[in-house]
Amino acid sequence: MIFAAILAGGIGSRMGGTDTPKQFLELGSKPVIIHTIEKFVINDNIDEIIVLTPKNFINHTNHLIDKYIPNHKNIVVIEGGKTRNDTIMNSISYIEENHGIDEESIIITHDSVRPFLTHRIIEDNIEAAKKYGACDTVIPATDTIVESINAETIESIPVRDYYYQGQTPQSFNIKKLFNLINSLTEEESNILTDACKIFVLKDEDVHLVEGEVTNIKITYPYDLKLANTILEDIHD
Amino acid sequence: MINIVYRLKSPKFFEESIDEVELDGVIVRPTHLSICQADQRYYQGSRPANILDEKLPMAIIHEAIGEVVFDSEGNLKSGDRVVMIPNTPFGEDVYSPNYSYNSKFRGSGFDGFTSDLINLSPDRVVKIPDDFNLNVSAFIELISVAYQGISKFKQMAITPKDKLGVWGDGNLGFITTLLLKDLFPESKVMVFGKHQENLNLFSFADEIYRIHDVDDDVVVDHAFECVGSSASQSAIEQIIDIINPQGTINLFGVSEYPVPINTRMVLEKGLTIQGNSRSDRVDFVGVVETLKQNPQLFEHLEKLITNVCEINSLSDLKEAFDKDYISKFGKTILKWNI
Numbered sequence: 001m002i003f004a005a006i007l008a009g010g011i012g013s014r015m016g017g018t019d020t021p022k023q024f025l026e027l028g029s030k031p032v033i034i035h036t037i038e039k040f041v042i043n044d045n046i047d048e049i050i051v052l053t054p055k056n057f058i059n060h061t062n063h064l065i066d067k068y069i070p071n072h073k074n075i076v077v078i079e080g081g082k083t084r085n086d087t088i089m090n091s092i093s094y095i096e097e098n099h100g101i102d103e104e105s106i107i108i109t110h111d112s113v114r115p116f117l118t119h120r121i122i123e124d125n126i127e128a129a130k131k132y133g134a135c136d137t138v139i140p141a142t143d144t145i146v147e148s149i150n151a152e153t154i155e156s157i158p159v160r161d162y163y164y165q166g167q168t169p170q171s172f173n174i175k176k177l178f179n180l181i182n183s184l185t186e187e188e189s190n191i192l193t194d195a196c197k198i199f200v201l202k203d204e205d206v207h208l209v210e211g212e213v214t215n216i217k218i219t220y221p222y223d224l225k226l227a228n229t230i231l232e233d234i235h236d
Numbered sequence: 237m238i239n240i241v242y243r244l245k246s247p248k249f250f251e252e253s254i255d256e257v258e259l260d261g262v263i264v265r266p267t268h269l270s271i272c273q274a275d276q277r278y279y280q281g282s283r284p285a286n287i288l289d290e291k292l293p294m295a296i297i298h299e300a301i302g303e304v305v306f307d308s309e310g311n312l313k314s315g316d317r318v319v320m321i322p323n324t325p326f327g328e329d330v331y332s333p334n335y336s337y338n339s340k341f342r343g344s345g346f347d348g349f350t351s352d353l354i355n356l357s358p359d360r361v362v363k364i365p366d367d368f369n370l371n372v373s374a375f376i377e378l379i380s381v382a383y384q385g386i387s388k389f390k391q392m393a394i395t396p397k398d399k400l401g402v403w404g405d406g407n408l409g410f411i412t413t414l415l416l417k418d419l420f421p422e423s424k425v426m427v428f429g430k431h432q433e434n435l436n437l438f439s440f441a442d443e444i445y446r447i448h449d450v451d452d453d454v455v456v457d458h459a460f461e462c463v464g465s466s467a468s469q470s471a472i473e474q475i476i477d478i479i480n481p482q483g484t485i486n487l488f489g490v491s492e493y494p495v496p497i498n499t500r501m502v503l504e505k506g507l508t509i510q511g512n513s514r515s516d517r518v519d520f521v522g523v524v525e526t527l528k529q530n531p532q533l534f535e536h537l538e539k540l541i542t543n544v545c546e547i548n549s550l551s552d553l554k555e556a557f558d559k560d561y562i563s564k565f566g567k568t569i570l571k572w573n574i
Binding site: 027028029030035038039041042043044045069115116118119120210212213214227230231 | 237238240252253254255256259263265305306314315352353548573574
């Protein structure tokens, strides 16, 4: 089976003076999270969409889905975890309880605040996760990367050609991911904020899927304002 | 849902943009697109400046097939291959949708097919069989324009159809000749062109003439002008000279400039001049059926394909347009991977 996990657990501390988490703010005529979910709803390959939100937003998210995607099926909203990996683990636990975990099933994990994801990227993720067991969506780094340990002076300037910016989705063979997460020591768990990093740490290959410059994460008020301005321009 | 659209911002400059589409109707992922002269005129900036100002930014390209991703009515399955109809009627009309003031055309009145997904109403897609040649299917729209003109000709022509003349040795001339041979097997189809290397490909035509080398006794009953641009004038002049009385002249060629016509002889011969532009659903269905019944047509149509380009980025798209521009003949097919 193919599952999508929409990670909406964050509370958007960088979003400025708003109390509403950024995934629930309006982009065009709908909340950001609805745009993101719709990209998975139209993909026939996906068997179930698991939306993970803070506990106090579960009902709200359910209402939004009922309002904007009235004839939906196979969308479930459950509670996310404290960290990104906890949230992913919650989705895996849900899958284990409700479907069981087989050798073939894959999970596409995606930030709820990346509504500009394309159909092509989802398709490429499915293909790569099935074939290689793990993949990460990236674009080549365009700015020079500078490493500084002390935040005062440059330690090194790596060759840019070898560096990419990570986006999402990140997609995995569920069984492989489950086993790897369970094999982590507590110390390892604390430093591993990214699911792909778990694979890398355990010497497992993570295949690259080409992202898009447009597949931005809505992090700052500016991002949402810019997106809304572009949409309004078109509709004028 | 948010959709990513790749628009021509100004001549030779594409940019990514976003649009919002509703989850209703049919959502198609474009797979194979084909460049038309009209797209090339936007890309090169050869349309008048006020037109460019008014229409850009806009996604160009109106010839494409794709795979169904989602159908809110459930009539089409995900993965079904469809050809997309660029002409989109808005509201009821007494005119054919392709001539209506109330219709909008993709890649002209609104965004064309260079985007991640396309949202169309269910009557704007026509399913194509799995065994169709996909590169040829990419330009079914162009074939449907010839088909539409020939259908109108059938209704209009009252004199014998023994000798049908096609002027123009480009893509549309090639397709029109091929369709006439198929739809009027009893007629003699004669091609009049300028470029011998192009004319050599018209092996299915009954007779081929270089336009500067036509004997005085050559006549046609009806004519199809597929020349366009400033050369339309000399083509129409030659047609009027050699066409039999009460024949029809079917115009297909687009010109940016007004073309003088010898109306004295049009009157004297009682000729009918019919304009042709674009096509509608009935023509797409007609072409798909014709290709189903005559799969050998694919072999001929394949000869038109001069470039097949993999499009993974906007710079690939630019390169494909540049390649197409220097190709004097044939179609450039874009395999859409963006």
